[in-house]
Every structure is written in structure tokens, then in C-alpha cells.
Amino acid sequence: MTDLIEDIARSLNTGAAIPYLGPEMLSLCPDSTVAATPLALAEFMTAKVSVPHKIRKRLTQAAQFIENFKHRKSVVHLMNEAFATSPPPSPLHLALAGSGAGLWVDTWYDDTFVKALAQVAPHGGCAQTQGLSQSEHFGHWTGDYGADGALLPEFPQGVRLLYKPLGSHAPAGNYLVSDSDFVEVLTEIDIQTPIPPGVQAWRTGRSFLFLGCRFDDQLTRCFARQIMKRSSDLHWAVLPQEPTRMEARFLEEQNITRIPVPLEQFSVALVKALQQAVPA
Numbered sequence: 001m002t003d004l005i006e007d008i009a010r011s012l013n014t015g016a017a018i019p020y021l022g023p024e025m026l027s028l029c030p031d032s033t034v035a036a037t038p039l040a041l042a043e044f045m046t047a048k049v050s051v052p053h054k055i056r057k058r059l060t061q062a063a064q065f066i067e068n069f070k071h072r073k074s075v076v077h078l079m080n081e082a083f084a085t086s087p088p089p090s091p092l093h094l095a096l097a098g099s100g101a102g103l104w105v106d107t108w109y110d111d112t113f114v115k116a117l118a119q120v121a122p123h124g125g126c127a128q129t130q131g132l133s134q135s136e137h138f139g140h141w142t143g144d145y146g147a148d149g150a151l152l153p154e155f156p157q158g159v160r161l162l163y164k165p166l167g168s169h170a171p172a173g174n175y176l177v178s179d180s181d182f183v184e185v186l187t188e189i190d191i192q193t194p195i196p197p198g199v200q201a202w203r204t205g206r207s208f209l210f211l212g213c214r215f216d217d218q219l220t221r222c223f224a225r226q227i228m229k230r231s232s233d234l235h236w237a238v239l240p241q242e243p244t245r246m247e248a249r250f251l252e253e254q255n256i257t258r259i260p261v262p263l264e265q266f267s268v269a270l271v272k273a274l275q276q277a278v279p280a
Contacts, residue, residue: 002269004259008236009273011207013100018206018231020224021096022213023108028090028267034110035082041109045078060219063178072135076173083109083169089116092211092267095274097121103202105163105227107213107220109177111170117162118147127156129196130164130174134184137174141185141194145171155198163199165223182219189226203231210237210256212263215247225254238266 011017026036035041042059049070055061067075089097089112096104097116106113117126128145137143144152149171167174176182185194192200208228215221215237228235235256243251243258251258259266 001259001261004236005266005269005273008209009099009270009276012096012209012274015100015102016206017101018103018105018203018208019096019099019101020105020208020210020213020227021107021113022211022220023110024212024214024263025090025093025108026087026110026112027212028092028264029087029112030090032087034086034112036108041082044082048078048081049074060177060179060182064180067135067178067180072133075178076136076175079109079175079177080169080173083111086111086115086169089113089119090267091271094120095271097126099274101160103161103163103199105165105208106168107164107166107223109164109166109168109175111168113162114168114170117160121160126160126162127152128162128164128168129155129199130167130172131176131185131194132167132174133176133178133181135178135180141188142196143172143174155196157198161198161202163196163227165195165227186222189222192226192229195227199227200230203228205232207232208235208256210235210239211266213237214239214241215250216244218246221246221250225250228254238263 023036026032035044038059039057042057042062046056046062049066051062051065063075093116098120126147129142132140132143144155146152166176188194233255237256238259240262
């Protein structure tokens with residue numbers, strides 16, 4: 001295991017690996033009160049707005065009901081409220097932000113990794129590309145933002161990039177969360193239209209390191225599969241739980257090596273390995 005983690009650290013510091021972060025990364029942040037699962041987020045939203053009982057625990061369906069019977073602005077308001085605060089970044093957040101990776105993929109809505117990037121590179125920062133809802137930004141699949149949060153007129157070139165395919169709280173409250181949001185994206189994602197060309201170019205031939213992710217539903221598998229398309233045939237996923245049948249099939253088909261240790265344990269080891277390695 002030690003040799004594997006050292007290999008991963010070298011890949012990160014040479015830019016050969018791309019961290020792919022899921023909502024369970026928040027479990028590494030002490031005293032975090034931010035919703036860290038789709039279920040927790042659904043429960044937060046439906047505690048504020050009444051929805052039919054049968055969809056109260058189904059995030060995309062609950063968000064769609066609120067959008068249909070309240071307004072899209074109500075969904076955005078609830079999401080902004082849910083992610084108004086972010087816990088201090090964990091040592092792993094900071095170590096990944098300070099690594100030699102040129103691209104990070106963060107598939108949750110919180111601002112924790114943005115904070116980590118600002119802490120390790122307060123002057124240079126990092127550009128950010130976020131997925132956009134077609135209900136609010138018809139015809140535009142992504143929005144690009146500078147390190148200062150300012151909207152950029154075009155995709156940033158030659159800079160380190162944080163890619164938030166589902167959107168994010170900061171800087172503009174962009175969210176893909178309702179059924180209709182995902183229907184629009186999934187209609188086009190097979191031909192890669194919603195994925196920025198710069199992300200497509202960078203991922204080519206590189207490995208992915210999945211942290212805090214589960215692949216136990218079709219949506220997460222679809223996004224991961226399409227984002228890592230045309231990358232290398234060597235990937236890793238920290239997945240302490242025994243995978244479901246569909247997860248196991250996904251890991252096999254995508255050549256993802258499962259690392260069956262708790263995320264916290266892996267975090268300690270990887271942070272140490274990254275500190276000992278020299279960034280590119």
C-alpha cells in the first residue's frame with residue numbers, strides 16, 4: 001500500500017493524475033455542518049419546502065418539484081442557503097491544492113476546495129469552470145471564473161483549473177440539481193458537448209484519483225465515465241465500502257483500482273507522501 005500511495009503522489013505532483021472529488025471529502029473537515037450526501041441535501045431542502053412524501057429523500061426529484069411548483073429561484077435560494085458556509089479545508093484538501101495537478105474535478109456544491117486553492121496560492125489562485133443549468137443559461141453549458149470570482153469572457157488558457165461539473169455555491173450560485181437540469185446535460189454528454197474542450201484536452205492520457213465518491217447510482221457513474229473519457233487506463237478510487245454490483249462493474253470497465261481503506265486513513269498517508277515528494 002505504501003508503494004501505491006507514493007506512486008499516486010508522484011503522479012499528482014507531475015501532473016499525470018487528476019483528483020476527482022466527491023461529497024464525502026467533507027467528512028475530513030472537522031465540525032462540518034454542510035450536507036455531504038445527496039440524501040442529506042434532499043432532507044435539508046424538503047425541511048424548508050413541503051414536497052410529496054415519496055420523493056422527500058430523492059434529491060433531483062425533490063428539486064424538480066420545488067422548481068415546478070415554487071420557482072427556479074426557490075431552488076437556487078435553498079441551495080445557496082445549504083452551502084452558505086464551508087468548513088476549513090482538511091489537510092488533504094490543502095495537500096491536493098498544493099500538488100502539481102493542473103486540473104481538479106469537484107463534484108459537490110460546497111466551496112471547501114476553492115478555499116484550499118486560495119490558501120495555498122493566495123496570489124496566483126486558480127480559474128474555475130462550472131456547469132450551468134439550461135433553465136437559467138440556455139445555450140451555455142459552462143461558466144468560467146477567475147481566481148477573484150469575476151466572470152471570464154472565454155475559457156481560461158494556460159492556468160490551473162478547478163472544474164465543477166454540477167456547479168457550485170461560489171461565486172454565482174450555479175447548480176445542476178433538478179431532474180430537468182440533468183436531462184438537458186445527459187442528452188448531450190455522450191458527444192461531450194457539456195464538457196469544456198480544455199478539460200477534454202487535459203484529461204487525455206492522464207489518470208484519475210477518485211476521493212469521497214460513490215458510484216452506486218447511474219448519475220454519478222455517467223458523469224465519471226464521460227469526464228474520464230479518453231484518459232489513461234490507470235485509475236484509483238478510495239472506496240472502503242464493499243462496492244455494489246453496479247459499482248464493481250463500473251470499476252472493472254473503467255480500469256479503476258479500488259483502494260479498500262477508509263478515506264481518513266488514506267488521507268493521512270497521501271498527505272505525508274505529497275509532502276515528501278517535490279511538486280513539478
